[in-house]
Amino acid sequence: MGLLALTLRWLDWKAAAAVALAALLFNLFVMPLVGRGIYRDAGRTRDTGIVAYAAMVLLLIVLFRDRYLPVAAAVWSMMAFGDPVAAIAGRVLGGPRLPWNPAKTWAGTLANWAVAGLGAVLVFRFVTARPLVPAAVAILVAGAAVYAFLESVRSGLDDNLVAALPTALAVFQLGFQWGDHASGWPGLAAAAILGAAGLNAGVAFAAWRVGLVSASGAVAGALAGFVIVVAGGWGAYAVLWTFFLIGTLATKWGYRRKLRDGVAQAEKGRRGAAHVLANVGVPAALLVLGVRPLAFVAALAAALADTLGTEIGALYGRRPISLLRLSRLRPGDAGAVSAPGVAAGAAGAALVGAAGFLAGVVPASAIVLVAAAGVAGALAESLAYDLGSGLGVRLDHEFANAFNTLVGALAALEIALSLEARVLFLPVAGA
Numbered sequence: 001m002g003l004l005a006l007t008l009r010w011l012d013w014k015a016a017a018a019v020a021l022a023a024l025l026f027n028l029f030v031m032p033l034v035g036r037g038i039y040r041d042a043g044r045t046r047d048t049g050i051v052a053y054a055a056m057v058l059l060l061i062v063l064f065r066d067r068y069l070p071v072a073a074a075v076w077s078m079m080a081f082g083d084p085v086a087a088i089a090g091r092v093l094g095g096p097r098l099p100w101n102p103a104k105t106w107a108g109t110l111a112n113w114a115v116a117g118l119g120a121v122l123v124f125r126f127v128t129a130r131p132l133v134p135a136a137v138a139i140l141v142a143g144a145a146v147y148a149f150l151e152s153v154r155s156g157l158d159d160n161l162v163a164a165l166p167t168a169l170a171v172f173q174l175g176f177q178w179g180d181h182a183s184g185w186p187g188l189a190a191a192a193i194l195g196a197a198g199l200n201a202g203v204a205f206a207a208w209r210v211g212l213v214s215a216s217g218a219v220a221g222a223l224a225g226f227v228i229v230v231a232g233g234w235g236a237y238a239v240l241w242t243f244f245l246i247g248t249l250a251t252k253w254g255y256r257r258k259l260r261d262g263v264a265q266a267e268k269g270r271r272g273a274a275h276v277l278a279n280v281g282v283p284a285a286l287l288v289l290g291v292r293p294l295a296f297v298a299a300l301a302a303a304l305a306d307t308l309g310t311e312i313g314a315l316y317g318r319r320p321i322s323l324l325r326l327s328r329l330r331p332g333d334a335g336a337v338s339a340p341g342v343a344a345g346a347a348g349a350a351l352v353g354a355a356g357f358l359a360g361v362v363p364a365s366a367i368v369l370v371a372a373a374g375v376a377g378a379l380a381e382s383l384a385y386d387l388g389s390g391l392g393v394r395l396d397h398e399f400a401n402a403f404n405t406l407v408g409a410l411a412a413l414e415i416a417l418s419l420e421a422r423v424l425f426l427p428v429a430g431a
Helices: 002-009 013-034 048-063 066-093 106-128 134-152 159-179 190-209 215-232 234-252 255-261 273-288 293-316 339-358 366-390 397-421
Strands: 101-105
Touching: 002 013, 002 066, 002 106, 013 048, 013 066, 048 066, 048 159, 066 101, 066 106, 066 134, 066 159, 101 106, 106 134, 134 159, 190 215, 215 234, 215 273, 234 273, 234 293, 234 339, 255 293, 273 293, 273 397, 293 339, 293 366, 293 397, 339 366, 366 397
Parallel strands: none
Antiparallel strands: none
């Protein structure tokens, strides 16, 4: 089915979207009657992967319409060729397991990257019908690396729903950054870069020694901090520390009581590498991609809003509810929302916005926007938990945290760009 991406050389986005919609409807209503033999679980009415595949192709075509259709075609090819090759390589070759997901192997992930990258380059070249410049090849190969990594992450969702859209957005953004030969980074001197490496190594070691982070968390935190300094400057680093200090204080606050009630953070609140990646991975990636600093600040605001909502809500939220079902939940339950938790989250997100202003990363007018986006990200995570519970899907906690930061960043960008344009901003089409 991935070979149909080649038709985007001739079809306009409306015709392509119509075909993708027809495929989605076929997979939803006809396939259960005639094609259960190809399901992973023939006992189910519908195969989630088959439906998600068609839905994501439709979304990519609609989002990257008109002159950006080759981006949709390239990512479509990653879905079609990278994913199955990863499964085959993982089963046939075996080998070491991924530290962040023991269910998958290095062989499968590397095979995914290689085949997804090659497929994306060939399909992009065919659909654009013009020679590829080296920068385009590099962008597509980098995008394939992003896709292979996201495919390897434990999420609780079908891989097609997790990997394709973020990869397409990354490829799109890299096209602007590398195409214009402007990274958007602050351009630190070599001495400042070495200083950033030394400072982060020292701080990570100290945080490990006093028990704030585990050994893996110290290493991951040092790397994340270094990337943020290099890609965003010292102001962005100050915002990162605002998030870390307030979040750590909230975790330690009333820890004995939370431990007694069974809602405390494991390992005495020490953060590991998984926590760092879940909360800081998206913000750091946004800086690397050269997205507006507002998105970075809002992503960390969403992470802090979620942390405070959970920690403070577990202590003082007497009547937490499910946003989707409006039913009563126990304090500390996944997806539980309480008034004290939301209030604490909003205050924390506003503090991150204020830190961004004081550090010169965002203007003062962005503080309220960052606070609103942060709360939106935290509530989106709660809704995702609720929706997953209703569908019998158990979201991975770290994936849910990363999803929260991405929603916060996108919400801030959408609000800011819509205010600037004085009309609802439509991604890509308005670029």
